[in-house]
Amino acid sequence: MFDPDCRTWPFRSAEKAHPIASKSAAPIVVVGSTGDAATPYASAEKLAAQLGNAVLLTREGDGHTGYGWSACIRASVDAYLIDGAVPAAGTRCATDAAG
Structure with missing residues (x-):
């Protein structure tokens, strides 16, 4: 059986999850898809809330990841990576491709 996230393994970690924080001065763009x-x-x-200096870029729609599904997400991510342009807080993008 293929188990990519190891949920069926008989072993459990004793470690507890801990908050993620960034000490980076540069804003971080987090991309999330609603479905x-x-x-x-x-x-x-x-994640965006824990990082503190992050902007959440939202793709409305089903499917895994956002970049291949939306020209709006691609343009926003490309502008961030190439020019350092951070999308406005609350930016939401429609799905316009089949992944």
Whole structure:
């Protein structure tokens, strides 16, 4: 049986999850998709909040990841990586591709 996230392994870690924080001065862009079953949107919201200096870029729609599904997400991510342009807080993008 293929188990990519190891949920069926008989071993459990004794370590507890800990908050993630960034000491980076540069803003961080977190991309989340509202209908992503593999990485739930609520997790993207929590990550962006924990980082403190992050902007959450949202893709509305089903499917895993955002970059291949939306020209708006691609343009925002490319502008961030190439020019350092951070999308406005609350930016939401439609799905316009089939991944």
